[in-house]
Amino acid sequence: MEKIEVKKKTKYIWEIPKQGGMKVPCVIFGTDSMVKKMQEDGTLQQGKNMAHLPGIHKKACIMPDGHRGYGFPIGGVAALDFEKGGISPGGIGYDINCGVRLLRTNLNKDDVKEKINELLEKLFEACPPGVGSSNIRVDNEQLKLILNNGAKWAVDNGYGNKDDLVHCEENGCMKQADANTVSEQAMKRGKKQVATLGSGNHFLELQYVDQIYDKEAAKAFGITKKGQVTIMIHCGSRGLGHQVCSDYLRKMEKAYPDIIKSLPDRELIYAPAGSELAEQYLKAMAAAANYAWCNRHILGHQTRKAILETFKDAEVKTIYDVAHNICKIENHIIDNKKTKVYMHRKGATRAFGPDSKDIPKDYQGIGQPILIPGSMGTASYLLKGTNESEELSFSSTAHGAGRVMSRHAALKEFRGEAIAKEMHAKGIEVKGSSWKGIAEEASGAYKDIDEVIEISDKTGIGKKVARLIPIGVIKG
Amino acid sequence: MKFEYFEHTADVKFRSYGKDLQEAFANAAYALTNIITDYEKVEKNIEKSFTIKAEDEKALLYDFLEQFLILFDSENFVLKEITEIKIENLKLSVKFTGDNELKKYDIHTHVKAITYHEMEIIEEQGKVTIQAVPDI
Numbered sequence: 001m002e003k004i005e006v007k008k009k010t011k012y013i014w015e016i017p018k019q020g021g022m023k024v025p026c027v028i029f030g031t032d033s034m035v036k037k038m039q040e041d042g043t044l045q046q047g048k049n050m051a052h053l054p055g056i057h058k059k060a061c062i063m064p065d066g067h068r069g070y071g072f073p074i075g076g077v078a079a080l081d082f083e084k085g086g087i088s089p090g091g092i093g094y095d096i097n098c099g100v101r102l103l104r105t106n107l108n109k110d111d112v113k114e115k116i117n118e119l120l121e122k123l124f125e126a127c128p129p130g131v132g133s134s135n136i137r138v139d140n141e142q143l144k145l146i147l148n149n150g151a152k153w154a155v156d157n158g159y160g161n162k163d164d165l166v167h168c169e170e171n172g173c174m175k176q177a178d179a180n181t182v183s184e185q186a187m188k189r190g191k192k193q194v195a196t197l198g199s200g201n202h203f204l205e206l207q208y209v210d211q212i213y214d215k216e217a218a219k220a221f222g223i224t225k226k227g228q229v230t231i232m233i234h235c236g237s238r239g240l241g242h243q244v245c246s247d248y249l250r251k252m253e254k255a256y257p258d259i260i261k262s263l264p265d266r267e268l269i270y271a272p273a274g275s276e277l278a279e280q281y282l283k284a285m286a287a288a289a290n291y292a293w294c295n296r297h298i299l300g301h302q303t304r305k306a307i308l309e310t311f312k313d314a315e316v317k318t319i320y321d322v323a324h325n326i327c328k329i330e331n332h333i334i335d336n337k338k339t340k341v342y343m344h345r346k347g348a349t350r351a352f353g354p355d356s357k358d359i360p361k362d363y364q365g366i367g368q369p370i371l372i373p374g375s376m377g378t379a380s381y382l383l384k385g386t387n388e389s390e391e392l393s394f395s396s397t398a399h400g401a402g403r404v405m406s407r408h409a410a411l412k413e414f415r416g417e418a419i420a421k422e423m424h425a426k427g428i429e430v431k432g433s434s435w436k437g438i439a440e441e442a443s444g445a446y447k448d449i450d451e452v453i454e455i456s457d458k459t460g461i462g463k464k465v466a467r468l469i470p471i472g473v474i475k476g
Numbered sequence: 477m478k479f480e481y482f483e484h485t486a487d488v489k490f491r492s493y494g495k496d497l498q499e500a501f502a503n504a505a506y507a508l509t510n511i512i513t514d515y516e517k518v519e520k521n522i523e524k525s526f527t528i529k530a531e532d533e534k535a536l537l538y539d540f541l542e543q544f545l546i547l548f549d550s551e552n553f554v555l556k557e558i559t560e561i562k563i564e565n566l567k568l569s570v571k572f573t574g575d576n577e578l579k580k581y582d583i584h585t586h587v588k589a590i591t592y593h594e595m596e597i598i599e600e601q602g603k604v605t606i607q608a609v610p611d612i
Binding site for chain 2: 433440
């Protein structure tokens, strides 16, 4: 693999200078060892490739958890001009709006630990992982309403409440969505998967607050004491979203063979701004994003129900819900000018600061909650957005731990049963759809989440608020 | 050997082999299915077929493999055996058997999508090698 020239700008910020076909430099957030790993696995090459896209503004960015993806690296962030740029499915990913929802309770970890197995049983039924099919049957007409209305469909049909909607990116619905741009095949893939967790790295976790770093922000987010129990739900748009990405990737390839030839990687294919395909893909992607928000919203509701069955007087509220794989039409300050862009974040979290008007009213003045899950059995983090991140990273930060070991290698290295035992010894109960899945997601296969968070905190692209430790995991 | 797996950080990479394009494509479908479940244990309860066309060989492979992901998610269908496969002028017709009662099998994982990442179709005399990295 070609060695990429990368310069250290500050302790944790690096730059691949503009060269060859690059239209802008590529900026990387990370430690020496993280950047070394990104050099080895091709992440830097993909970062350089991103910078070739038309109408890209200022810089391509790679977040500290960056690793090799398809087209864009995972952890890739790029702002493509709304008029001169375009929209690229490879800059969003196959799992459109894969994301995280965080709920808070007024329960204490000791109360929950006593009933942990009973609770996990209930959650396993309520939030089907793996190939478990949905408890919710929808026909095509209902599915279209989900695609157009997102989490609002759920509230209209008796799942969750308006307070959940308000505390969700986009209030759980991207208005651009149009179900008619979603293929029949994609609809077929998604029909039986409404409100399911899925597999891979998806999970539902019962956690407790281990550390509070920022009391004021924590309080605004409803986190008041150590030991307080939270629930994190990590999943996406399932087969429907994967098919939307694939359908449009193929449509764009067929429509723009010359563009493919001009790009360093076939999977960077994009639809030029202003084209019909760009408009259609945005609508279809938004529809898939809405499906994912509806999913997490219903799973949140089912979780609340399971907790209330076990603890009658519990209070369970949504702190926030964020997308990790998405493209948004946003305005950013570029050369002192407000500029409209297709903001691509692939394996990255939007991180709006306290001055943003696009975050819930009760968080204005504090910053957007940023939810970053660790790998199975390790810490997860609640952070807040800053105003400085606008300049640093188009208001974006990391999204997780990032894999360092292949699933194949993880299977050779770890045994699911042994991992579950090890976790039990650490006070974490795990219930999965297969032992193999547990081995594949062993925490040893991931980067150290604490280090990823330190880089976000120290560079100011997202500041630490609280650290969360799991006590029970439903593994997808 | 029909196929084998290799290291890849986020996903699984496989190579499939055949004496011609048809055989290598069929073996790629087995390699893909085998990520989801042990395809040799699947019963022949259902017969299916489809025909697709694409603009180049890699796109044809992408579309061909993707059909099995669509069948899995939408009909719970898992592949057992490809009984007939014909590729001519970037047009592919295939007949195959499999089952849609997933409860009978140990499902390892879902495959999200096919990708072009590191995709290779190498045709040598009397031997075709396919390489692909599905997104998991």
